[in-house]
Amino acid sequence: MTRDEFLGRLGELLACLPAEQVEETKAFYAEAIADRMEDGMSEEEAVAAMGTPGEVAEATLDDLPAVPRAIARTRRRSTALLWVLAIVGSPVWVPLLAAFAAVAVTVYICIWVLALCVWIVAVALGGVGVVELLLAVSGVIIGHFPYALASAGVGLGLVGVALFVGAGAWAASKQIARLSALWARKAASPFWKGKGEKGGAAAHLAA
Amino acid sequence: MTSAKKIYLAVAGGLVAAGVVLAGIGFIASGFDPAVFTTQVDTRDSAIVLGGVEVDEHENIPFISQLANLGEIDTSDVADPAAP
Numbered sequence: 001m002t003r004d005e006f007l008g009r010l011g012e013l014l015a016c017l018p019a020e021q022v023e024e025t026k027a028f029y030a031e032a033i034a035d036r037m038e039d040g041m042s043e044e045e046a047v048a049a050m051g052t053p054g055e056v057a058e059a060t061l062d063d064l065p066a067v068p069r070a071i072a073r074t075r076r077r078s079t080a081l082l083w084v085l086a087i088v089g090s091p092v093w094v095p096l097l098a099a100f101a102a103v104a105v106t107v108y109i110c111i112w113v114l115a116l117c118v119w120i121v122a123v124a125l126g127g128v129g130v131v132e133l134l135l136a137v138s139g140v141i142i143g144h145f146p147y148a149l150a151s152a153g154v155g156l157g158l159v160g161v162a163l164f165v166g167a168g169a170w171a172a173s174k175q176i177a178r179l180s181a182l183w184a185r186k187a188a189s190p191f192w193k194g195k196g197e198k199g200g201a202a203a204h205l206a207a
Numbered sequence: 208m209t210s211a212k213k214i215y216l217a218v219a220g221g222l223v224a225a226g227v228v229l230a231g232i233g234f235i236a237s238g239f240d241p242a243v244f245t246t247q248v249d250t251r252d253s254a255i256v257l258g259g260v261e262v263d264e265h266e267n268i269p270f271i272s273q274l275a276n277l278g279e280i281d282t283s284d285v286a287d288p289a290a291p
Contacts, residue, residue: 138269138271141267141268142268144257146243147237156226161223163222164220167215167219
């Protein structure tokens with residue numbers, strides 16, 4: 001099988017995917033074949049090293065996230081079947097998708113509410129500390145110095161604790177930002193795969 | 208740890224330490240009276256008690272006088288004029 005035949009057949013088998021993705025996959029394998037030919041293989045040997053177009057197409061589909069993979073496999077059988085399943089199954093998949101989105105968004109919000117709670121505690125402690133310092137001034141004005149000292153002490157202490165809690169809140173916010181990004185990637189993983197996560201084709205070639 | 212963070216934590220620690228010392232001195236100066244840590248502002252009759260001492264003339268005290276003048280919020284039922 002020549003390189004053009006291989007790429008043509010691969011294009012036919014991947015017709016269920018968006019044209020841009022098909023071209024990207026074909027370009028990847030064309031480059032892989034060219035690399036092997038540069039290393040001294042003949043065109044037939046280099047194409048044979050890729051595996052059959054069917055195996056390559058399966059590896060490409062396996063590399064897709066779960067939902068696009070299911071759509072592509074169904075579309076490969078029949079586009080009409082895909083539409084029939086989409087319409088007939090809509091009472092099931094639409095509520096499921098909505099529930100999934102609701103849970104994903106709720107968990108994301110809950111993660112950030114944790115950070116917000118720590119910040120609220122820090123601000124509340126600081127606010128009470130400032131009020132205590134104002135009360136200390138009142139104690140001085142009425143001439144009740146033990147009260148003024150005690151209030152000033154409590155106020156300064158609370159402001160100090162608020163600064164400590166603020167530092168903790170900042171550290172917690174950084175960790176929570178990391179956690180929320182991780183969660184967002186996890187929640188989107190059935191539908192979308194990041195550029196850096198592509199490895200199916202390369203893994204297939206390595207095998 | 209950066210020097211800014213060290214300074215930040217040192218300031219926080221210093222404030223807490225100073226606060227504990229001042230509060231302790233105030234407590235001792237009051238004769239170990241726990242009431243020295245209390246503040247009562249009753250907006251119903253503008254009664255103000257700071258550290259166990261009732262303040263009679265609170266108009267000259269900033270912040271406290273504003274609190275005392277907040278007044279009472281009326282939460283009683285609205286009278287129906289048509290009611291028998």
